[in-house]
Amino acid sequence: MFSAHPTESGDSDDVEGVDPEEFQQYFITQGRFTAGVATIYAPSMITAEAMFQHLAEGFPVGMRFHSAPVVRLADAKPVHLGHVARADGAWRLYIFADQKDPTGGDSHFRGLCEFLESDASPIKCFTPAGADPDSVIDVRAVFQQGHRDLAVDKMPSVLLPKKGKLGLVDYEKMFCPDPKADDIFALRGVNRETGCMVVVRPDQYVSHVLPLHGHEALADFFAGILIDAE
Known part of the structure; x- marks a missing residue:
């Protein structure tokens, strides 16, 4: 299609040409391929079976993590979720919270965070002594509520890690839907009622x-x- 010449509108006799509108639509449909992010990894040690894919249909297991617009809770700054992660070799654990109040005791989100803060947590098991708590597994959360409806200081400590020589709190782990853009839960097909976890490899592919x-x-x-x- 790239090498063929464009046809004139209504010229059905030009069998070797390509209709510009057809080419444009095909290019849009194959956008992830032309961008180089259409690779799909098969199940392996670092890419699990997609048993719970229905919880986040827009984040296919084995494919590149598909970014979406969000608002950072701490300062209401619009950002792209996939752009906030650094190329630092860490695994990412994105927690898409359920509909319940994330500060309430009956929230599945809260229960998960309590587990991640416990001695059984993979963060505690695999983070070397003296290293920043997010240096191996970087936990981030996306809430369904607006950024004006949640209090940062009431969030679990796993989302407020103390880092660096001075032990300063990292407030940049929590996000909310961007009111001026498509809602990330709807855009990426995340189950609103149950929420889910999305584990992402250091190379930004969903694991x-x-x-x-x-x-x-x-x-x-x-x-x-x-x-x-x-």
């Missing part, structure tokens, strides 16, 4: 999708690929 209550499955996945901290 696993799990329900928020899948604590043991999350720990088992990381135990199969990471080395215990000493």
Whole structure:
């Protein structure tokens, strides 16, 4: 299609040419391929079976993490979720919260964060002593509520890690839907009622999708690929 010459409008006799409108539509449809991010990795040690893909249909397991616009909770700054992660070799755990109040005790999001703060957490198991708490597994959360409806200081400590020589709090781990753009939950097909976890490899490819209550499955996945901290 790239090498063929464009046809004139209504010229059905030019069988070797390409209709410009057809070419444009095909280019849009194949956008991820032309951008070089259409690779799909098969299941392996670092790419799980897509058992819970229905919880986040827009984040296919084995494919590049597809970014979306969000608003950072701490300062209401519009950002792209996929652009906030640095190329630092860390795994990303994106927690898409359920509909319940994330500060309430009956929230599955809250239960997951309590697990991640416990001694059984893969963060505690695989982060070397003295390293920043997000240096191996970087946890980030996306809420369904607006950024004006949530209080940063009431969030779990796993989303407010103290880092660096001075132990300063990192407030840039939490995000909300951008009111001026498409809602990320709708845009990426994330189940609003249950929420989910999306595990992303250091190379930004989706490694696993799990329900928020899948604590043991999350720990088992990381135990199969990471080395215990000493």
